[in-house]
Amino acid sequence: METTLNPRAEPKTGRRRSIWFRGLSEVGRWRLLSFGIALILIYVVIALVGPELAPYGPNATNAKATLQPPSSDFWFGTDKFGRDIFSRVLYATRLDLGIAFSVALSAFLIGATIGGLSGYFGGGVDDVVMRVVDVLLAFPAFILAMALTGILGDTVPNVIAAISIAYIPYFVRLTRGEMLRVRTRQYADAAVGVGNPRWRVMLVHLLPNSLTPAFIQVTLVLGWAILDAAGLAFLGLGITPPTAEWGVMVAEGAQRIITGEWWTWLFPGVAIVIIAFAFSIVGDGLRDLLAREER
Amino acid sequence: MPRLLSYLLRRIGLAVVTLAGVVVFVFLLTHILPSNPAALRAGPLADAALIQKYEREMGLDQPIYVQFFRYAQEFLSGNLGESWKTGQPVRQELGDRLPATLELAATAFLIALVVGLSLGVLAAVFAGSWIDQGVRLYATLGAAQALFWLALLMVHVFYYTLGWAPAPLDRLTIGVPEPPQVTGLFTVDSLLAGQFGTFLDALDHLWLPAMVLAFVVSAPIVKMTRGSMLDALNSDYIRTAKAIGVPRRSVVLRDGLRNAFIPILTMIGIVFGYLIAGNVVVEKVFSWAGIGQYAWNALTINDFNAVQGFVILIAVIYVGINLVIDLAYGFIDPRIRLG
Amino acid sequence: MPEPLLQIRSLRMDIRDHERSRSVLLDVNFDVRPNEVMGLVGESGSGKTMTALAIMRLLPPAATASEGKILFGGRDLLALSESEMRQVRGSEIAMIFQNPRASLNPLMRAGDQVARALQLHQDLPRSQLRRRSIELLQHVGISDAEARAKAYPHQLSGGMAQRVLIAIMLACQPALLIADEPTTGLDVTIQAQIFELIKEVQSEAGASLLLITHDLGVVSEVCQRVAVMYAGQIMEQAGVLDLFQRPSHPYTERLLGSILRVDEAKALDTSRAIAFASIDYDNAGCRFANRCPYVLDACWLRRPEPRWLSEGHVVFCHLRNQEAA
Numbered sequence: 011m012e013t014t015l016n017p018r019a020e021p022k023t024g025r026r027r028s029i030w031f032r033g034l035s036e037v038g039r040w041r042l043l044s045f046g047i048a049l050i051l052i053y054v055v056i057a058l059v060g061p062e063l064a065p066y067g068p069n070a071t072n073a074k075a076t077l078q079p080p081s082s083d084f085w086f087g088t089d090k091f092g093r094d095i096f097s098r099v100l101y102a103t104r105l106d107l108g109i110a111f112s113v114a115l116s117a118f119l120i121g122a123t124i125g126g127l128s129g130y131f132g133g134g135v136d137d138v139v140m141r142v143v144d145v146l147l148a149f150p151a152f153i154l155a156m157a158l159t160g161i162l163g164d165t166v167p168n169v170i171a172a173i174s175i176a177y178i179p180y181f182v183r184l185t186r187g188e189m190l191r192v193r194t195r196q197y198a199d200a201a202v203g204v205g206n207p208r209w210r211v212m213l214v215h216l217l218p219n220s221l222t223p224a225f226i227q228v229t230l231v232l233g234w235a236i237l238d239a240a241g242l243a244f245l246g247l248g249i250t251p252p253t254a255e256w257g258v259m260v261a262e263g264a265q266r267i268i269t270g271e272w273w274t275w276l277f278p279g280v281a282i283v284i285i286a287f288a289f290s291i292v293g294d295g296l297r298d299l300l301a302r303e304e305r
Numbered sequence: 306m307p308r309l310l311s312y313l314l315r316r317i318g319l320a321v322v323t324l325a326g327v328v329v330f331v332f333l334l335t336h337i338l339p340s341n342p343a344a345l346r347a348g349p350l351a352d353a354a355l356i357q358k359y360e361r362e363m364g365l366d367q368p369i370y371v372q373f374f375r376y377a378q379e380f381l382s383g384n385l386g387e388s389w390k391t392g393q394p395v396r397q398e399l400g401d402r403l404p405a406t407l408e409l410a411a412t413a414f415l416i417a418l419v420v421g422l423s424l425g426v427l428a429a430v431f432a433g434s435w436i437d438q439g440v441r442l443y444a445t446l447g448a449a450q451a452l453f454w455l456a457l458l459m460v461h462v463f464y465y466t467l468g469w470a471p472a473p474l475d476r477l478t479i480g481v482p483e484p485p486q487v488t489g490l491f492t493v494d495s496l497l498a499g500q501f502g503t504f505l506d507a508l509d510h511l512w513l514p515a516m517v518l519a520f521v522v523s524a525p526i527v528k529m530t531r532g533s534m535l536d537a538l539n540s541d542y543i544r545t546a547k548a549i550g551v552p553r554r555s556v557v558l559r560d561g562l563r564n565a566f567i568p569i570l571t572m573i574g575i576v577f578g579y580l581i582a583g584n585v586v587v588e589k590v591f592s593w594a595g596i597g598q599y600a601w602n603a604l605t606i607n608d609f610n611a612v613q614g615f616v617i618l619i620a621v622i623y624v625g626i627n628l629v630i631d632l633a634y635g636f637i638d639p640r641i642r643l644g
Numbered sequence: 645m646p647e648p649l650l651q652i653r654s655l656r657m658d659i660r661d662h663e664r665s666r667s668v669l670l671d672v673n674f675d676v677r678p679n680e681v682m683g684l685v686g687e688s689g690s691g692k693t694m695t696a697l698a699i700m701r702l703l704p705p706a707a708t709a710s711e712g713k714i715l716f717g718g719r720d721l722l723a724l725s726e727s728e729m730r731q732v733r734g735s736e737i738a739m740i741f742q743n744p745r746a747s748l749n750p751l752m753r754a755g756d757q758v759a760r761a762l763q764l765h766q767d768l769p770r771s772q773l774r775r776r777s778i779e780l781l782q783h784v785g786i787s788d789a790e791a792r793a794k795a796y797p798h799q800l801s802g803g804m805a806q807r808v809l810i811a812i813m814l815a816c817q818p819a820l821l822i823a824d825e826p827t828t829g830l831d832v833t834i835q836a837q838i839f840e841l842i843k844e845v846q847s848e849a850g851a852s853l854l855l856i857t858h859d860l861g862v863v864s865e866v867c868q869r870v871a872v873m874y875a876g877q878i879m880e881q882a883g884v885l886d887l888f889q890r891p892s893h894p895y896t897e898r899l900l901g902s903i904l905r906v907d908e909a910k911a912l913d914t915s916r917a918i919a920f921a922s923i924d925y926d927n928a929g930c931r932f933a934n935r936c937p938y939v940l941d942a943c944w945l946r947r948p949e950p951r952w953l954s955e956g957h958v959v960f961c962h963l964r965n966q967e968a969a
Binding site: 544553643 | 702730734738741743748796
């Protein structure tokens, strides 16, 4: 069977417990998880109302106040065009979170469907799907997204598409693996034996049970998507100036690395790291919860 | 057919099929574009005649399958086309820059491996202690990093503030000549030529980007090593080893680590992907003249031949590394070898 | 009466589990004599394995032995340091577990694992290790031992793997062997063979065997004395014959009453059947109280004093104490 001969067959998520599982007490784990969820909620709120609260517009240039360090007027300082960095960071939250959720949702929906169907029907269809997945996984995700974005062009939908395509294979493999595991279980046969048509069994019984590791992967992909989108923007791909996006801002700030105006790149980067951290903690926490229920 | 041999052949076959798929995939990407590659190449100021000339040159006026055959033929003979910008063969340009990337990637990888494995084992052996807490924090932080931002932060701290690192402008200080080319790795070549000054300078420029990359890459290694070791240490055979009085160090190393190593090996293959991706970003921040920077330049000017070559090279390396790991499994794990 | 080899006195073990603490073992008392096979019998969850792990000091980190002593060779095992205990393990007390294939290192050949035990516990020159390990494998009934010594655990059947483990134990030459359900999961025919083997090994080596099992049939065949355990407490301890013919504790009575015999026409007597109830860990008295048909007030308050019915037969029961008074 493929799994025994090829230990790499399935990416290792879902079933493995998180790094915090054996270390923290029950209370500690819940606290960590709540902390992560709280951070995510804060970001969502900022995404929704941030633009209203921002003291300046994202593109409001101010030739007299370029490259100012943080002050009471400009909490995060200003960039080379005199734009208020704090406001731009707030505005960028909406864009970056939007990208993250879009990527995670599309990759999950498309990937889980393909994976579930492929695992259920097996045979030639499954073989072809797995070969295509192998090809897509022959590239590191970021490199693939890089190439796709470069070729498709620099727009937000293209970035979302490029990153989603890079992560779809993960979901395909996860769901297919679960589907294979679940399909041979006795309750599936029982359901068919009692008279349920096969398609109904698949949809109602098998598919939902195959989705658990995929859900955990979603939280991970949320974080990775932001890091990738920002990383691409940093390289000048996908989202470009003057759009207010965290990666774009870091790229613009990078030009000032030698002259020392650290505030131009530090704050947007911190925004990225905090939300990536939060998604990572929530993903780990979910894995803990689901691992325990599994027994 | 002996089980090991059939396993090896299967894995190699799979890798070959995958690479074939990669070639097709990359071709499709760059030739079934929304935009006209010839027009992109000719630039925004070109007239129709120039575009047509390029179309003929690039074979774009031919039916798609003819184009593909030409492309596949070229690929199999090792020809990756010419860069649209410089006209030089892409293969050569990549080859020139590959050592720089290797120097950076290999150094970072070695550091990450040593640090990651040791921390992971320590955390598992002292599970629950403050050592463990610290290591877990390290891994969680490292995993959530935006590498490009972290690199900037490190440059700011170590170059701008502390002055411990040189300016992030490529591999040697301006004015220092490159050592005579043997391997292409400046550190090695300068040592071979006895140029210690150059060696130190190369090292001086290497340590910071390598450390930054190593930090981010070590995080998943730590996580996986710790998890794998914990699983091994909680296993029944460890219990038996303890029950017959095997000394502690032997239990950890002989029974624990050797068994934990197998899933760790898998993970190293995956981590390599992060390394390659991370390299691109780090090369940009530090102006490191490797293939990552080459690819980035090519992308911004739509030099598709160069990008195509880069992407294929990456895929070949990545698939190759994972294949080597899979083959290693065949030899290490008796359950695969003997069935 | 010979001096006991192992004496457990008032052993108490707590396990921290999600902020709660449970006394998995409470006031455990029993002895193992030299050169005998002692059975430790009980349902799952009765604490038998925990007791064995406590003797070996191989407990999970969440468990603490908070009271009591385990006396062996004149020393309290609970008071030893970890490195001192490591000297004891293997050379003086050795243990084999359920699930034999999982108990062997998957990456080491069977012969090498036996050789390693030999190297640790016997003073043999290196050149002799290989020969001796093959001899041991033969001794435990593995045919074609030389070939089998080169095999990896996944290539062995369950029964063979257990034999390898027994060989490893033999190599250690301990004074006390502990076997925790050594035949669970094995074929019935293999089970019989393994028990034969264990008995042989024990009597040849002049060692004692503490056999942990839930199977009363096995106890009657293999053991000389037996202790009955329930919910982390010892209910009764006696010679096997005594226990089967004159059970004293209400729990033991019902345990034995549940055995149906082919040669007796006996209707299933449900008049004194026990109600099912989960283990009451908060009860510091006798934990059988919530299921005992003869329960008294005292049973909820404190542990019964031991009552000696005859030489070697002791029962812990308030009712029996009351009857005697």
